[in-house]
Amino acid sequence: MPRTLYGRAALILVMPIVTIQLVVSIVFIQRHYEDVTVQMTGNVLRELTWVVEQVDAQGNISGAERFLQAVSVPLEFETGFQPGYREAADQSVFYDLTAPIVIASLREGLPQIGGVDLRSNKNQVQFALPTRHGMLNVRFPRSRVSARNPHQLLVLMMFTSLLMTVVAYIFLRNQMRPIKKLAEASEAFGKGQWKEYTPRGATEVRAAGGAFLAMRSRIERQIEQRTMMLSGVSHDLRTPITRLKLSLSMMEDEEEAGAMQDDIADMERLIDSFLNFARGDAADEIAECDPVEIVRDSVEKARRNGADVKMTLPDYVPLTSLRPQAIARALDNLIGNGLRYGSKVRVALLMHDRSFVFRVEDNGPGIAPEDRAEAVKPFVRLEPSRNQNKSSAGTGLGLAIAFDIARTHGGSLRLGESPALGGLKVDLIVAR
Numbered sequence: 001m002p003r004t005l006y007g008r009a010a011l012i013l014v015m016p017i018v019t020i021q022l023v024v025s026i027v028f029i030q031r032h033y034e035d036v037t038v039q040m041t042g043n044v045l046r047e048l049t050w051v052v053e054q055v056d057a058q059g060n061i062s063g064a065e066r067f068l069q070a071v072s073v074p075l076e077f078e079t080g081f082q083p084g085y086r087e088a089a090d091q092s093v094f095y096d097l098t099a100p101i102v103i104a105s106l107r108e109g110l111p112q113i114g115g116v117d118l119r120s121n122k123n124q125v126q127f128a129l130p131t132r133h134g135m136l137n138v139r140f141p142r143s144r145v146s147a148r149n150p151h152q153l154l155v156l157m158m159f160t161s162l163l164m165t166v167v168a169y170i171f172l173r174n175q176m177r178p179i180k181k182l183a184e185a186s187e188a189f190g191k192g193q194w195k196e197y198t199p200r201g202a203t204e205v206r207a208a209g210g211a212f213l214a215m216r217s218r219i220e221r222q223i224e225q226r227t228m229m230l231s232g233v234s235h236d237l238r239t240p241i242t243r244l245k246l247s248l249s250m251m252e253d254e255e256e257a258g259a260m261q262d263d264i265a266d267m268e269r270l271i272d273s274f275l276n277f278a279r280g281d282a283a284d285e286i287a288e289c290d291p292v293e294i295v296r297d298s299v300e301k302a303r304r305n306g307a308d309v310k311m312t313l314p315d316y317v318p319l320t321s322l323r324p325q326a327i328a329r330a331l332d333n334l335i336g337n338g339l340r341y342g343s344k345v346r347v348a349l350l351m352h353d354r355s356f357v358f359r360v361e362d363n364g365p366g367i368a369p370e371d372r373a374e375a376v377k378p379f380v381r382l383e384p385s386r387n388q389n390k391s392s393a394g395t396g397l398g399l400a401i402a403f404d405i406a407r408t409h410g411g412s413l414r415l416g417e418s419p420a421l422g423g424l425k426v427d428l429i430v431a432r
Contacts, residue, residue, distance in 0.1 A: 045109035085135035088115035338362030
């Protein structure tokens with residue numbers, strides 16, 4: 001079965017037409033090419049049998065010739081005695097469908113008949129009959145034993161069916177176009193892209209299109225409200241934090257002030273994480289970019305801080321439509337998480353037919369399989385299984401931000417165990 005709706009609809013359209021063509025053709029050939037031909041040949045056989053009997057009844061060959069001359073015009077027979085007759089085989093062209101039926105019917109009615117020639121003249125039937133006075137050559141029009149132009153009905157039926165199939169194909173294509181547009185708009189929205197779409201087509205397709213537009217509007221409004229709320233709250237918190245920093249800078253007790261400044265730094269880091277999570281890819285426009293450059297920039301940025309980060313890149317990667325800032329933000333988070341929980345990070349870019357895979361591996365403790373589903377949720381920390389050795393507690397948003405960015409690109413975030421380093425392996429899958 002075809003995989004597409006258009007292919008299946010075309011198959012539903014074509015199969016009945018082909019079936020009807022076959023059934024009608026078989027019935028027509030059986031009735032017209034066989035039954036009618038046998039009936040017409042039988043009428044000629046009765047006339048030939050009577051002619052042979054009358055010729056044998058004549059006393060001499062002159063009387064037989066006079067009789068044949070008298071009946072040749074009304075019976076449409078061309079006759080004549082052939083001295084020195086030689087037996088010949090039946091002759092016909094391969095595409096003459098009625099020839100075997102004509103020959104078989106003639107031989108059944110006149111077993112003594114000679115070779116039947118239907119090849120020399122396609123419009124005549126020629127053969128020889130034995131009589132008292134010698135072999136009698138007989139010729140008569142082919143139309144007496146075969147229907148004239150029997151192929152016309154088949155040709156007309158096939159031409160009409162082909163014409164109606166083309167008309168139905170065009171109509172079906174026009175009916176499928178709105179469904180295809182709806183599928184393209186839905187796929188683009190799943191990849192975080194916005195594509196112009198107007199409901200068209202049949203009533204059911206228009207209803208589905210309207211429901212899609214309403215759903216897309218609700219989702220976009222919800223994302224916008226979430227972004228505005230978290231951004232507003234985080235932004236409002238910066239003002240009191242700035243005042244606290246200013247106050248602490250004037251305190252005389254440096255030890256106490258230092259501890260409080262560390263707490264304020266943690267609060268600022270939390271706010272930055274909230275802003276990154278809330279912002280997502282809202283401010284990032286889709287553009288044609290090189291995934292290799294995105295990976296290289298993120299790795300070089302981590303290397304500038306002295307981190308042990310290596311990368312493996314393919315020889316050639318085509319440009320693709322991505323949100324480059326969002327992908328870079330996700331890679332920075334994944335590389336940062338790997339360096340926080342381990343000492344080595346390996347980054348690779350894999351290319352498949354329908355997706356890109358940004359792979360980040362580390363040599364940390366990893367995440368247990370039963371905890372991986374929880375790890376990508378916002379504000380979830382897995383400290384018992386994934387101890388931190390280089391920094392204070394995180395916000396639990398690193399993997400959540402990467403997961404959110406992957407979903408906006410029509411992909412997903414897959415967690416596993418690194419076979420090379422033994423730690424966590426994270427695959428950021430992005431649809432092409």
